[in-house]
Amino acid sequence: MIIILLGAPGAGKGTQADLIGERLGLVTIASGNLLRENIGNGTPLGLRADAYMQRGELVPDGLVIDMVTARLKAPDVARGVILDGFPRTLGQAQALDANLAAQHKQVDRALYLKVTDEALLDRLSGRWICRNCQASYHEKFNPPRVGGVCDLCGGELYQRNDDRRDVMENRLRVYFDQTMPVIEYYQANGTLVEIDGAQDIEKVGEDLLAAVGPVPAVVVEGVTDSSAA
Ligand code: AP5
Numbered sequence: 279m280i281i282i283l284l285g286a287p288g289a290g291k292g293t294q295a296d297l298i299g300e301r302l303g304l305v306t307i308a309s310g311n312l313l314r315e316n317i318g319n320g321t322p323l324g325l326r327a328d329a330y331m332q333r334g335e336l337v338p339d340g341l342v343i344d345m346v347t348a349r350l351k352a353p354d355v356a357r358g359v360i361l362d363g364f365p366r367t368l369g370q371a372q373a374l375d376a377n378l379a380a381q382h383k384q385v386d387r388a389l390y391l392k393v394t395d396e397a398l399l400d401r402l403s404g405r406w407i408c409r410n411c412q413a414s415y416h417e418k419f420n421p422p423r424v425g426g427v428c429d430l431c432g433g434e435l436y437q438r439n440d441d442r443r444d445v446m447e448n449r450l451r452v453y454f455d456q457t458m459p460v461i462e463y464y465q466a467n468g469t470l471v472e473i474d475g476a477q478d479i480e481k482v483g484e485d486l487l488a489a490v491g492p493v494p495a496v497v498v499e500g501v502t503d504s505s506a507a
Pocket of ligand 1: 310
């Protein structure tokens with residue numbers, strides 16, 4: 279099962295990827311998190327990506343496609359995956375399709391979280407992220423149990439550099455220019471399902487799970503795994 283989560287910055291992709299990933303027993307690959315890990319580790323990819331991310335621009339396709347393609351080869355992805363933040367250009371969508379087709383796979387659902395621009399800016403300005411596991415909180419809509427501390431792993435919470443107002447506005451512009459065509463691409467091939475992302479977090483999760491339906495069992499080396507919902 280290959281699921282893509284689409285939506286503007288702040289639409290709730292990361293929040294929902296964690297929530298439905300756990301319910302469906304699927305691994306999440308978040309391109310933004312992979313890039314931030316590379317920056318944190320000072321890798322050559324991280325050094326190149328950092329300047330683009332600080333300006334709220336997309337990292338060039340070649341770098342991101344190679345990074346995600348390598349991650350998709352890991353054994354934990356065999357059962358399926360939720361892609362958060364990738365693809366976000368037509369070039370990335372076409373590269374993903376070609377990569378999956380070579381493995382006799384395809385995108386099963388492209389789930390589009392739709393939220394108004396005003397709500398997006400509110401969400402991003404109140405967002406706090408765990409430095410350790412990258413879980414996402416909001417000071418008003420989804421606060422941690424203890425201020426500044428991650429509920430899941432006890433890590434320190436911080437605010438992302440690119441959640442500054444000027445960078446946020448650029449990220450939204452880039453999204454409308456470069457990622458809206460990706461939404462149209464999946465609409466045209468019949469895999470897109472639009473979800474009202476303005477509802478509360480639990481209700482959005484329920485709608486997403488209903489749109490996905492049951493995850494088919496897979497057979498890995500003779501063992502049938504149908505453990506998820
Ligand atoms: P990335 O990390 O992917 O950021 P993004 O797409 O801008 O999305 P966000 O993480 O900001 O938002 P989200 O939708 O995950 O929302 P969240 O769940 O946190 O990308 C960052 C940068 O990396 C890009 O600008 C680019 O430079 C680069 N990059 C990444 N992928 C790339 C690619 N494929 N190609 C090229 N470059 C790439 O929620 C937001 C807040 O709202 C949280 O506080 C949350 O608690 C709250 N919230 C969530 N849902 C609700 C709800 N239903 N009600 C109320 N509050 C809610």
